[in-house]
Amino acid sequence: MFSRAHVPARHRLSIRIWQNFAAKQIRVFWDGMPFYVDEEAWNKLFLECGSNDFRGHCSFVSESCGFPLNRMKRGRSKCQHFTPSEGRKKRHRSVPPAHVQTGSSASQRPTEETWGSLPHHVVLHIFQHLSLVDRARASSVCRRWNEVFHIPELWRRFEFELNQPATSYLRSTHPDLIQQIIKRHAQHLQYVSFKVDSCTESAEAACNILSQLVNCTIKTLGLISTARPSFMDVSQSHFVSALTVVFVNSKSLSSIKIDDTPVDDPSLKVLVANNSDTLKLLKMSSCPHVSPAGILCVADQCHGLRELALNYHLLSDELLLALSSEKHVHLEHLRIDVVSENPGQTQFHAIKKSSWDALIHHSPQVSIVMYFFLYEEEFEPFFCEETPVTHLYFGRAVSKDMLGRIGMNCPRLVELVVCANGLEPLDEELIRIAERCTSLTAIGLGECEVTCSGFMEFVKMCGGRLSQLSIMEEVLIPDNTYSIEQIHSEVSKHLGRIWFPDMMPTW
Template sequence: MATAGGYEQQGWSTLPDHIVVRILLHLDLTDRYNASLVCRSWQACFHQPYLWRYFHFRFLTTVDPQKDRMWGYSQCLAKHGHHLRSVRLSLDQGDVENRHHACRVIESLATTEGRQLAEIKIFFTGENPLFYAGAEFVAALKTLFGPTPPTIKAPRSQIVHVDLSDLTVPFDDSVFMILAENHPNLQSLNILNRMLICKVSPSSILHLVQKCRKLTRLMAYHCSLSDDILACFAESDRAPVEHLGIVCRREEKYSKTLASELWRDLVTASPSLRVSLGFDHTCPLIKVGELMLPEIPVRELRLETFTRIFEEVNLAAAYYAPTLEKLVLQTRNSDDLGTALINLTQTCKLLKSIYVYCVLKREVVEEILASSPLIRETKDYILKWTADPEPWVVGVEEGD
């Protein structure tokens, strides 16, 4: 063993296996395979089950040889698919080959013998093609969430975490009915996927909540919720709810507010419940105040309406002082808004994050920071008193 400067020089092959595995975890499949060719020790690490518990499939560019990449992924699934626990799948959906290969991966996961898959998250990173409905992804998800194929001998594990928030296709009730029937141990579901129209009805979410008694985290549009869902969440024979993420949009013009008494029952049954409540620019302004019920334990409030508002900020201070930790606000500046923001920061002692996407008066910003030690400590805020061209300015902002 050679020495240099009094220190022994050791080869790469002498690195402990767990260190090598940690290194390989940060590499994509091609680099991971190339690294495995360094020596026999690294080759053995390449095949360790722990290395394949978490895997990210990527179809992001047409420059790479996609057929070769898909061949490598197919080999990975054939040899190590039964070790996969958490899967991330990213693709630029503008390319037809990317979509085809991504769906093949999802379908392969569905038919992997002895699979242990517990978590899946799908990312669309590009722009949807014109008139694209994503029917192949809906079909692939139904296969993944469906019953065990007769060709699979060993029983498959149940999926417990599903995140479809970056899958911008209009999935419907059938996807979640199948998910509920075959994966009753589901713990978290995010379907806030930014599609213009939500096709998921309250009846399908109610069926899922009734079947999945361990579901503790649900992120969905307000139009997909109902009083019956809140009542089901409050039942005594299920796990307490930890997090509800609710976004209100144009559909609220025709929907009704969830009952205050049912929110109270839910908070009693789940005292640690936190709620993220959001309103986008399509939500009728008159509905914002109606939906901001004082019984809701709101931790994060997003008022991204782009309209001139301030009364809703005062409501947040009055209703959510014991719980509010984060405020995101997109609006136009006014003296009333400045007064409301100062009142909110003085009232909500737990507030530690505030993003205001308009130009405020300097004295308002200084008063907000002076009133909130937590915001000063975390430095987690956007507060401007001069116009800035990007990245937070939307349209033409008003100054002082």
């Protein structure tokens, strides 16, 4: 390869492609800047673009053997082609890339016209495998590549990262880039997400961007708080106004994730009025300004809704019946967060068994996931009747009585995770769960107690269907039948794979 020192700055436009056969990785030197593309993606690029279109503009060097596979000549579109195996056979005659002897200076210098003639679709496919920063660097190579940089296909998906330098080490999307996107690519955006840190200023900046997306056709929108829910600190009127801009101008929204935000009933009505035919996913856990009537409006009008996440206070018999209507498609995923911030002050209502039955009759394959963050005295309304929950997660201590009710009334249970229970052994409760929850495939126990004999009985009843079994060693209590040392081999035998209890780190 030629030395950059002998090439004028305006001609430093070459692409050098090095292939590491051992690592199955392609390293692309684009105007002297290295980029990495996996071999599978690179081969796909050749198949889609046509090797002749591409090889005529690139010089290939094998990193394994240092032999130039295709040497570019000025004014020539055809190159000599060597397979990797041929290159390896000539290893003893190859010259390291840094010391390759060059011919005349005219044959060393690819002209700007040569790179300008590289087909748009070839450059586009390369750009699709690069990060935004690398694409921006490459776009400065020539005018044609800058045109490709702004092709709409490269701007369908974008994630705005908004962080305050004083409080976060994460990199933010540059303000100049944000303005360029709003001016030139707002109408191209389809899959948009905002990641903000714990600062209110970051959430307000996200709202300011949302309010400017007036000519957009967004299909998916996600508002993500990476730390504390900073969107809740934004003025509700400011947030709702910005969100309404997107709801009104995007007529084909299919996925919306707005957990921990001050969205309210009127803004949901705007969403329904403009996107009822396309909405398939709605995640809005911890949205205190939404009422049961607001979410019921969504279920009544958005008959294509397949995934829904909400807090338990929004769940009602009417909502389940609306999701079970003949007009509504089969629900696939229902997540319910049961959270208590003020113990003793929150009253939880019960859902009728008939409402659950209607949902299961309409959507027999639905996954119902429940996350509990309650205190022991607040569990009374739950699982007194048969409940079709499939995944249960308890983030705080749960009583023996509650676990007993789960074993009796949750026949569809697939996964159970218990953070803590106390100092009473859970042998009977686990055995009942193994006996009646025949679909159980995963269980995790944290600060609980189970005798080794009771645990072994549970494992024998579940057998190989337990694909995930996570038990801390401190949970197991040795008895006259089994010791901690024996548990490992016995459990492994019944599971059909090697198993060890989890160990508490020493640090």
